[in-house]
Amino acid sequence: MTVTTDPTTTDTATTAIPFGDPDAAARPIGATTDKLTALLADVDPAVERALTRFLHEEVQVLDDWKWGEWLDFFADDCLYWAPTQEERLARERSRHISAFRTSAYFEENKVQLKQRVDRLLTNQAWGEEPPSRARHIISNIRVTKGVAEDEYVVKSNFYDYRSIGQRSQDSITGERTDRIVRDPASPWGYLIKERRVLFDMSIILNKNLSLFY
Amino acid sequence: MTDITELIDIENGRLSGKIFYDQEIYEQELEKVWKRAWCMLAHDSMIPKRGDYLQTYIGEDPIMVVRQKDGSVRAFLNQCRHRGMRICRADKGTAKAFTCSFHGWAYDLAGDLIQVPRQNTAYPETFERGDFGAVKVPRIQYYKGFWFGTWDKDAPDFEDYLGSAKYYLDGYIDRWDGGMEQVAFHRWVLPNNWKFMAEQPTSDMQHSEITHISAATVLNKGSDAADRTLRGNDPVGRQFFADFGHGGAWYGEKGAEVPNTGQAMQAYEAQPEIAEMIARRLGDDREVRGHLNIWPTFMLLGNYTIRVTHPRGPHEQEVWAWTFVPKDAPEEIKDSIRRDVLRTFTPAGMFEADDALNWEEMQHILKGKVARETGYLYQMVGAPIQWDEGCYPGGSSAHVFSDNAAINMYANYLDMMTSDSWEELMEKRAQHRMGLPTTPAAVQA
Numbered sequence: 001m002t003v004t005t006d007p008t009t010t011d012t013a014t015t016a017i018p019f020g021d022p023d024a025a026a027r028p029i030g031a032t033t034d035k036l037t038a039l040l041a042d043v044d045p046a047v048e049r050a051l052t053r054f055l056h057e058e059v060q061v062l063d064d065w066k067w068g069e070w071l072d073f074f075a076d077d078c079l080y081w082a083p084t085q086e087e088r089l090a091r092e093r094s095r096h097i098s099a100f101r102t103s104a105y106f107e108e109n110k111v112q113l114k115q116r117v118d119r120l121l122t123n124q125a126w127g128e129e130p131p132s133r134a135r136h137i138i139s140n141i142r143v144t145k146g147v148a149e150d151e152y153v154v155k156s157n158f159y160d161y162r163s164i165g166q167r168s169q170d171s172i173t174g175e176r177t178d179r180i181v182r183d184p185a186s187p188w189g190y191l192i193k194e195r196r197v198l199f200d201m202s203i204i205l206n207k208n209l210s211l212f213y
Numbered sequence: 214m215t216d217i218t219e220l221i222d223i224e225n226g227r228l229s230g231k232i233f234y235d236q237e238i239y240e241q242e243l244e245k246v247w248k249r250a251w252c253m254l255a256h257d258s259m260i261p262k263r264g265d266y267l268q269t270y271i272g273e274d275p276i277m278v279v280r281q282k283d284g285s286v287r288a289f290l291n292q293c294r295h296r297g298m299r300i301c302r303a304d305k306g307t308a309k310a311f312t313c314s315f316h317g318w319a320y321d322l323a324g325d326l327i328q329v330p331r332q333n334t335a336y337p338e339t340f341e342r343g344d345f346g347a348v349k350v351p352r353i354q355y356y357k358g359f360w361f362g363t364w365d366k367d368a369p370d371f372e373d374y375l376g377s378a379k380y381y382l383d384g385y386i387d388r389w390d391g392g393m394e395q396v397a398f399h400r401w402v403l404p405n406n407w408k409f410m411a412e413q414p415t416s417d418m419q420h421s422e423i424t425h426i427s428a429a430t431v432l433n434k435g436s437d438a439a440d441r442t443l444r445g446n447d448p449v450g451r452q453f454f455a456d457f458g459h460g461g462a463w464y465g466e467k468g469a470e471v472p473n474t475g476q477a478m479q480a481y482e483a484q485p486e487i488a489e490m491i492a493r494r495l496g497d498d499r500e501v502r503g504h505l506n507i508w509p510t511f512m513l514l515g516n517y518t519i520r521v522t523h524p525r526g527p528h529e530q531e532v533w534a535w536t537f538v539p540k541d542a543p544e545e546i547k548d549s550i551r552r553d554v555l556r557t558f559t560p561a562g563m564f565e566a567d568d569a570l571n572w573e574e575m576q577h578i579l580k581g582k583v584a585r586e587t588g589y590l591y592q593m594v595g596a597p598i599q600w601d602e603g604c605y606p607g608g609s610s611a612h613v614f615s616d617n618a619a620i621n622m623y624a625n626y627l628d629m630m631t632s633d634s635w636e637e638l639m640e641k642r643a644q645h646r647m648g649l650p651t652t653p654a655a656v657q658a
Contacts, residue, residue, distance in 0.1 A: 082561070084397075084398065084399060084400075086304040086305065086398075087302065087303050087304040088303055088304065088305070088306060089303045089306055092303075092306050092307075098397075098398075101548065101551075102396060102397055102551075103396075103397040103398050103399065103536075103555075104397070104555055105399070105555065105559055105560060105561040106555070106561055107552060107555055107556075108556075112556065115431045115432060115563075116431075116563065118430075118431040119427045119428055119430070119431045119563055120427075122426070122427040122430050122431065124426050124427040124430070125427040125428075125566070125567065126424065126427070126567045126570045126571065127566035127567045127569060127570040128566075165573075165574070167577075168404075168573065202304070202400070203400040203401060203402060203531065204399075204400065204401035204402065204560045205401070205402045206401070206402070206560070207401070207402070207403050207404055207560075207569040207570070207573055208401075208560050208561070208565060208566035208569045208570075209560045209561035209566070210561070210566035
């Protein structure tokens with residue numbers, strides 16, 4: 001298959017998630033050194049509140065099937081990535097999660113995300129026709145400063161429930177790690193530059209992953 | 214034992230829904246199909262170094278596949294001989310030995326029992342570790358990078374089992390001097406009978422233009438995934454089937470380019486030195502990629518997703534799908550194949566998502582007594598069946614859409630389910646070659 005643009009190839013790192021400041025929690029802030037105070041001081045409370053609301057608004061848009069509006073949350077050069085996991089012994093634990101550009105459920109740029117959205121809007125995407133009722137629940141939102149100016153790394157956990165057809169239902173849990181940048185020109189004032197979705201299942205027990213996470 | 218001869222009508226192309234639903238028939242499949250057929254266990258690139266292992270299944274039976282110190286591969290049942298615990302619970306890794314987490318019985322790379330805690334003090338002197346090695350898969354054969362295994366000592370050699378399907382399988386896996394390697398792996402569960410999926414790469418190219426219309430609509434024009442679906446208006450191509458239930462179909466005519474892996478891959482294969490290599494390995498007239506299933510569930514799709522499905526009762530299956538690439542291809546070619554597969558034929562793939570829905574509904578409907586007895590139709594002829602026509606071994610039809618390969622798959626299934634030995638099965642298969650003038654019109658089991 002051909003794609004017209006491919007920002008995913010610009011990243012040469014072995015992981016697509018190099019961002020964030022791993023030392024943020026350990027950094028002393030003035031005379032105060034307890035971890036929580038340090039974490040809270042790392043990010044302006046107004047920004048943290050804004051980003052929390054930003055993620056809550058995003059999943060509402062998903063649950064409302066407003067796919068076109070959902071794309072507004074993402075930068076044009078975004079990466080939407082979901083690696084696979086395997087059962088590995090503890091001594092090989094570093095290999096639980098597949099490396100970037102190996103096994104993935106998603107590895108999308110904005111053009112490719114739009115293709116997936118357009119597919120759902122054909123009214124012939126039988127896996128979601130009639131449409132499912134989905135509920136995205138986001139919690140454990142943690143905002144830390146990113147590496148770049150006006151960039152934040154936001155971790156959150158999700159529980160996504162889907163009811164489809166008369167009796168079918170499934171759910172999936174996982175962790176999202178987002179790299180979000182401030183962009184006053186964007187509809188929400190912020191844009192997701194990169195999202196890593198880590199599903200907790202090693203074998204996906206759902207019949208498909210036809211929505212977004 | 215259920216007599217399934219009443220449930221499969223080869224002559225009239227009719228099947229009973231019971232074969233997809235009935236628990237007793239399923240138990241019979243475990244015995245007659247899964248304990249007898251050749252199943253794909255691993256590829257060299259999955260276990261490259263000595264001590265590398267992976268867990269897989271033959272049917273419902275968990276199997277350890279392990280690279281030995283001498284480079285060979287062995288396979289054994291992943292079940293401790295003491296109390297039946299799984300010996301190894303990791304999907305894959307590298308090991309020197311495997312120790313059961315229940316009472317600590319330890320097995321070496323070949324599956325031989327090497328340590329029993331308290332053997333000297335608590336067991337009688339007559340206890341011999343050699344009597345209690347893990348149950349070995351008795352026959353393992355290597356074919357062009359892949360390792361296959363069967364429980365049945367009397368099964369024909371793997372190449373004979375392939376029969377005329379060998380020609381078509383080679384079209385996928387034997388194109389490259391440097392061989393192939395696995396670069397991605399996906400697993401998911403579908404709530405339906407395993408035969409629904411097996412049937413699709415064996416025969417059903419036609420579902421694509423309906424089931425996958427949404428994906429084909431949004432994919433870029435000129436992309437293979439879009440093309441192979443939208444070509445339904447002019448379905449030039451061929452479908453083939455082989456004696457032991459294998460089958461496949463592809464678009465295009467002899468000598469035509471078969472664009473199954475996207476434009477980057479097409480351009481790569483069109484390079485003179487690459488085209489020369491493929492022609493040297495396969496011959497000039499080989500163009501046979503599309504869908505292929507080696508019975509029961511070793512499936513190859515044209516964009517190099519290769520998969521095995523494992524049955525999980527009559528109502529569920531696990532899909533294990535690997536992405537393969539030519540080992541010597543440039544990184545950007547490998548990456549284009551990998552991304553093509555992940556966006557089309559994984560649980561999040563735009564094609565796969567819609568297949569799942571159909572099969573789930575079909576399975577659920579079979580709960581109905583009337584629905585189960587209504588029966589399914591397999592009467593699409595496509596074109597007359599020819600045998601060993603031109604450069605195409607086996608039975609085939611000069612039409613990409615047909616039910617012939619599917620009904621051949623069920624004819625083989627019927628013969629397997631009603632035969633007590635490979636010898637008996639092979640006799641039946643020889644008599645039941647569909648479309649031959651000498652063949653009795655009806656299959657009497």
